Amino acid sequence: MATVRDGMPHFDLYQPDSVEDALALLDRLGRGAHMDDGTDGPLRAWVLAGGLDCLERFKDRIRRPSAVVDLARVGALRGVRREGDETVIGPMTTLAEVARHPDIRERFGLLAEAAAQVASPQIRNQGTLGGNLSQDARCWYYRGGWPCYRAGGNICYAAAPGAMNREHAVFGARRCVAVSPSDTAPALVALEARLVIRNAARTRMVAAEDYFLGPETDITRLTVLEPDDLLVEIRIPPTWAGTRFHFEKVRDRPVWDFALASIAAAMRQTGDRIDQARLVLGSVAARPWRLPQVEAALAGRPREEAADAADLAVRGAVPLAHNGYKVTLARNLARRAILGQPPGAPSLAMGASGLMGAPDPSPARQTGKEAS
Amino acid sequence: MCDHDAAMSRPAGMTRRQFIRSVIATGVVSFSVPLLPARGGAAARTAPGTVERLVTLTVNGMRRRVDVLPNETLAQTLRGKLGLTGVKVGCDRAECGACTVLVDDVPVYSCSTLTHSVLGKAILTVEGLASPGGELHPLQQGVLDEQGFQCGYCAPGFLMTALGYLKTNPDPTRQQLAHGVSGNLCRCQDYDKILTGLLRGAEYMRRG
């Protein structure tokens, strides 16, 4: 049986235009159909939002759903609105819209900054907030089609001695050492957002922190979504609106690359004394990694002297062969979040992100006389 | 509207149906799927409620009737069925930007967009920039005057992304425009002259 890693398999495409239709479809299609030989049927239905996380896996022929439910036409899932003092974001809102939206920039700049640093402009134009939160792990073994635990196999290749685990987890690993690559997830966990999930039977709401699963709970998925579930709302309470935010994403290239490590922090102060803080690391564990011990150590202390609390950030870290630097990064990012330093020299970037300008690079002029 | 159930995300009882679904969710099945013979090409049966194959696309201002498979990407449709080979596929994985087209004036990677997802929208490719008479779009003229590209394979993508960005910011600084087109990769890597050319084009566009 030869392996081919390019060419999107056929699937039936459904384009419901309401949440109810979508849920009915998922319920009808979502269930596994038992094949005659006793194995479970092919993956039946797949929800398509921006398509940046799933289309490439169909083209790689690693995921072959027989039906795809495209949410592009479900208007109700898109847009940002205010309900009372909560800001409610539709999961189909594109990352570009989130990064530009005045209400979000003004009250929840943390989320706007995180969305602005995702991948590339085109991906931010197509990619959705719900998709960014619910995307799968980007471990290059798992996404390369290796039969690891997360793919239903019986080994984690990245955790083996001598394996290539430069971009893997240093916290909370259980057999699988992949990380949650989402940039917006740590921001929403820091903002104590809550996510509303619906299926044909009922609706439930989970705290952003509980939306994500570690490998200890279920090694094959990063979120609590079941095949017939739909993320329908992202609700951000006013708790952290307008407090002091710090978002920083460390990566090799300033565009496209996933974070090596990132931090999203919200801090409420009176004067220079910290009342309450929420610090959440990204891309260091299979889910956004909150730092409760650091938050506790910060409460009530003046900011300038509280930097040493960052050393608590590395408690429980288990570095592998090639990602020990993430432990250093976790401490340094926590320290910078506490002190509120502006992000330093971003990697090979002309300015950290669209939001923060940097000196204007002069064009490459030919100096000296024109060669006659 | 929705009864906010307890935060507990797992129903207490464990029914057989949920068991089967959880087995699917654990991806075990998805692993044995590659062994299944891939279904044939266009002739596969389509379940009720799936999309229609014969659709109308608005491309470069023209309405085009075209037969689009459900799993067909916009890049495949534009290149393969409408002959618009100015849309280049450099990676087919949303990593290079050579396939960028405008969908309702917004730059997107056409290799990572299903054609059916953008049916009602106005699609603009590089072939749609010059006037029917062959007169270059000001952006193209600016780049031509600055000898902006080398091998040219990334040129269409850069032009479309820049056009989309300039609609949001007609008079950008050099660095802002660099961010605007940072989703396009060039392997000849004279990014500097590309920026100079695009800025000159932006200037021509502002002059109208």
Next chain:
Amino acid sequence: MPTDAALFTPNLTGRDYTTPDLRAKLTGAARYAEDFRAEGMLACRLLTSPMPHARVARLDTRAAQGMPGVRAILTADELPPPADSVADSGATIKASPWAEPALSMEPLHQGAPVLAVAAVDDATAVAAIEAIEIEFAPLPFVTDPLDSLRPGGPDARTGGNVWLPPARAGEQAAVGRLKWTDEDFRAAGPGRLPMGKAAAEWSYGDVEAGFRQSALVLDESFVTPNVSHQALETRSTLAWWENGKLFLAAGTQSTIQTVPAIARWLNMDPKDIVFLSEYTGGGFGGKITASVSVIIPALLSRKANAPVMLRVTREEEQYIGRARPSLAGRMKAGFSPEGRLLALDLFVVQDNGPYEQQHDAAIAGRMGSLLYQPQAMRWRGVPVLTNTPVRGAQTAPGGLQVSAFMGPLLAKAARRLNLDPLDVCRINAPAGRAPVGPPRPDGTLNAATSAFVREALDKGAQAFRWGERRARPADAGTVRRGIGVATGCFVAGTVGFDGLFVITPEGRLRIHCGVGNLGTESFSDVQRVLADAMDVPWEACEILWGNTARHLPWSCISGGSQTIHSMSRAALAAALDARRKLVGIAAATLGGVPEDYDVGGGRVFRRGDGRGLSLGEAARRAIELGGAYDGHECPDDVHGMTRTAVAALAGQGLVAVARDAFPRDGQSYSYVAAFAEVELDTETGMYRITDFHAEADAGRVVHPRAFGGQMVGRSMLGIGHATTQKWFYDTRYGLPVAKRFHQTRPPTILSMPERFTWGAVGIPDPQTPVGARGIGEPPTGAACAAVLCALAHAMGDDAFIRAPVMADAVLAAMEPENGKNRANRPRGLSANV
């Protein structure tokens, strides 16, 4: 050697213009190979090996053959044996048994094509491949050269693990077995490259005496990464047959030179091959003459009797799209108190990939001897075969690597000797007819045609304000700045190719050019020299390129930065031939002797009274006179393919054809001096290049914008090697885990240095009438080394021994000596870790 003034007066040469191919590139009209469509075209997809080294144990294609829509399946046994080739010097080069095959039943790396399927559409071809029953028997494999050299280490090929030099002169190199001893490995110690038995070596001067006289001797090891070419256009190819003639559209760097290559691969007569390649989406050395995979659609098309388009995916391009071999270098260098390099002992291990011998290690030695002018030098090289993707020359093969080896070493020596790194670069810079190794059999050294590197260093230092930056106090805080200066050089010109153009009866110049259009624009820039030599406006010139049916002359391969040098000489030679014919025609028509006449202003006229003929009239007379004038006779010193082209053009006007026979004493090299400043955040390990300047010594600049394009584009290629690009391999399975752009990380527009300026010394090279030398390759080494030097200045001299330097390397290096992450420094000399 007549000064260039007599041959041509630079008027268009040196001025910017719009190249004839740019408009089509901006409107989408330009058709690259995958944009072609042909009636009844079949889609071809490859079945590639999932293993690093295997033999096909069982193959059953019946199920696939029977699928509706599958037209043909091509397997390795159906490939014709590649024919021997005849070098320009006439020597026969036997087809190497170790050469890369288009298909193979013993694939030597993951992704190596095993068979190909042609079907009505892509989906059917994919379904057919998945229906093929195939079993691979795994064979021993190795992905790290040092592992293969260990005693008892695995060999990449059943026949051996190292390319050994020919046993006797005149014979060809062969693959053999070479193992080092445990003692060799132990003697090296941690972080140092072991130096066992070498496959090849040369030396000049007394190296040991040099070390004894040295005030400072450094012993450094460094590893450069494997970097895939990653041209944005993959090597998709369309092929179809008409009446026994093969038509083939593919990307290439050298249009005309690809025809004999295809003829050799298919064992065919070059006359039966028409090759189309008007536009190529980048090459960088990966498409020197396309690649052997082009014969797959050719053979399938003949078998299925229909046009076949082979679509090569980005992942497949990562396997068969060529990559620069990683070099692990050990440099022992002795310096005088003033920083002069008295002795250099350079040992290089090359990750050769599984096929033809790559010459990066050998060229690294040669460029090292030219660039740093060691008074005594010894070079040893070991090209080790590995089961990793095909390698190929990539912009400045070996040149980039030796700059990366030696740049930081010179900067470290400067700091140890308390000197200005600029001065150490300067004191060791080649000047004038600089000697360059390897020594000839008689022990003497070759010489460069010219070198103005000191001028480039001085001019660059002034533009970059090197002194001012150096005087700045060191940074104390978490953000550190570092500055670096380094030089780079490479071959920049060859000789002996043909120029061909026709003066049409309408008086226009129709220039036939066999050079490939891979983006450097040199195919068009060289013709500016011709227009100047003929004193005609550029609008009167029309260039025919990219299609061998348009009768193209024999031109150089567009690689090794040689086109501007070689083809401007050929263009000039053709122009002189035209001038001779014009004055001859004028004399024959208007009386007198040719010497009374001159050519200029679009006319041939008698000096004195100015009576003459327009070019159009002269062309019409040429047709009437026939013979050599209108191409019915052709000089016998031109290449066979040029002679074929001239024969086809006979009678169409005044046919000017000539081989570049201008003398040249020495080898043509070009040089670049690069300066870089980085700003590095020690807390996150992230850094950016704030200022960068590249100053070139490449003789006369023919087309400033294109020249600048190479200075910026090729510097960025070098910067990519220093900052983000590399491979990652799981050594247990011998499989790459970094296959996508966001994993191999080619530089983006935001990786540009913020202030990037370039300059050119612009002193014409005395050994070529046009004075221009190539510029494509020298900037890569200079830029890579300058950035590495700046990083070493910011982080400390022993911070890293491998490129690229990414955030994890910076953080690990910045970790305090006793820091618990210290162990995490990516030590070892494997490039793919």
Next chain:
Amino acid sequence: MNFVTWGVSPWGQPVILHAAWHLLWYALIAGVAFVLAHAAWVLLRPSPAPGPGSVGASGTADALPRRIVRHSLPARLFHWVMAAAMLVLLGTAFLPKAGLPFDWVGAHVWAGAVLLAAIAFHVVHALCCMDFRAIWPTPGDLGELRGIIDPPQFAKVADGPVRRPGKYPLGNKLYHLALVAVGLTLAATGLALLVRVPTPFLPHAPHSLFDDAGWGAVYALHGLAGLSLVALVIIHVYFALRPEKRPITLSMLTGDMDRDYYLAHHDPERWRVDASPPPITQ
């Protein structure tokens, strides 16, 4: 019906990944089906009159102590420790697969270690201080079958007397044999699997011992053995709870059983009980 889930190894070769988890349903159904069938079978057939209690050559009934010792304290302790470990193992193995996700790996590994230790102890303990031969089925046990499979309606009296079992009826012996087979498979494969994940017991070396195909077989064996254990445990608990087996079950708690029950259900010849109080470790 396939028993294992197949996957594709990194080298593109078909390789077993693990047992097919839907077999869990079949194991549960098999166990419950056996129980129902047995219960129905016991109800339908008239219970055969127990043969007269025969006093073996060891002397009169009253020479025996009132309570006959069946299981020593260490034996019982082993049983319950092993049972607890086994239940934890089954729970941590199959509840996640049945759709109840929780952090099972740690508990599974520790319970596995406990089980391995218990088994090791049991083997040594059985060899040194228990009637080792008592548990293994011998041809002689076949006689017991005659009483069971000889339904009265055929009214054919087999040629020999209905043999009464020794210490362990044939059913127990066969069950123990099955447990030994399944248990040792689980133990062996479990021990090997300890290198696959970071545990405090063995160094983490997932690529050692076997290649991909080999490990696939180990996982499948472990999974299938575990699944069969599900059925075996259901059956074991059922028999333990059967009313007529109650004294035997209680003896696993108290260690001894009533003399009359002993005489009524067991053949003193084959389960010799000496008059003097039993040594502690017996």
